[in-house]
Amino acid sequence: MKIRMDDSVVLVIDIQEKLLPAMIDKDTVLENCLTFLRGVEALELPVVLTEQYPKGLGKTVAPILNVIPDAKTFEKMKFSCLEEDVFTYLKESGRKTVLICGIEAHVCVLQTIVDLVEAGFKPVLISDCTSSRKENDKMYAVVRAGAENAVVSTYESVLFELIGSAKHPKFKDISKIVK
Numbered sequence: 001m002k003i004r005m006d007d008s009v010v011l012v013i014d015i016q017e018k019l020l021p022a023m024i025d026k027d028t029v030l031e032n033c034l035t036f037l038r039g040v041e042a043l044e045l046p047v048v049l050t051e052q053y054p055k056g057l058g059k060t061v062a063p064i065l066n067v068i069p070d071a072k073t074f075e076k077m078k079f080s081c082l083e084e085d086v087f088t089y090l091k092e093s094g095r096k097t098v099l100i101c102g103i104e105a106h107v108c109v110l111q112t113i114v115d116l117v118e119a120g121f122k123p124v125l126i127s128d129c130t131s132s133r134k135e136n137d138k139m140y141a142v143v144r145a146g147a148e149n150a151v152v153s154t155y156e157s158v159l160f161e162l163i164g165s166a167k168h169p170k171f172k173d174i175s176k177i178v179k
Contacts, residue, residue, distance in 0.1 A: 001097075001122060001151060003161045008124075009095040010040050010047040012071065013081055013102025013109050017058025023103055023131035024138065030063065033101050033129045035177060036155035037067045042173045043162055046093060047071040050081045052108060079108045082115040090121065097122045099158060100150075101129030105141035113150045123150040126158060 015033060020026055040047060049071040051060055059065075060073070074086050082090075090098065098121050102109055109130055116123040125145045132138040146152045153161075156178045163170055 003097055003099070003124060003151070003153075003158055005043055005045065005162050007095050008045055008097040008099055008162065009090060009093050010037070010045050010099045011081060011086075011090075011102070011112070012037070012047060012049045012060075012064065012068065013100065013112060014050055014052045014057070014104070015061055015064050015102055016051055016054065017061055019052070019057055019103055020061055022133050024133065024135055025131055029103075029129065029131040030061070032126075032155055034063055034067055036101060036126060036129050036159065037064065038177045039155070039159040039162075039174050040099075041068060042170055042177060043159075045099075045162075046095070048081075048086060048089060049073045050086065050102075050108075051075050052079075053077055080111040080115045081108065082112060082119060087119065096120070097124060099124045099126060101126045101155075103130060104132045104137070105130040106132050106137040110141045110144060110148075113145050114148050117149050124158060125150050125152045126155050127152050128154045 047068045113123045127142050159174050
């Protein structure tokens, strides 16, 4: 499956004030997410952001919001992001490829991937832009995501696949962002 700009939407799952500090490699994951999202913004892809019970878990961390200020934000209580409003937004976007970053890999991210596949979408898990509280949980979430027919990749690989060529007008921008 080729990942194309005109068919892709980005889903940022629950990178929140009270969740992020508990994640393994939280600083690296946050930096990777920020780099990925800077690339996404340069490519002008639509971005959807979810927050799991923000009253208790806090809002999305400020660095993420600063990079994607125009993201469409949805609050949720279920672990899967495919609640009515998010599903409706994704369906109405007309885009079938969903590029996913966020936390926790083995709960909200994985359940969203399973539901996306079932709903006919093509999820792409950006593996270096996700985490869990335990390494084992993340590792098996990535394994299962692949078994559920999600494409598992990295942010740099996906950004360069989206532009497809060094002749793309955004090539220099993406190259600077990932360095």
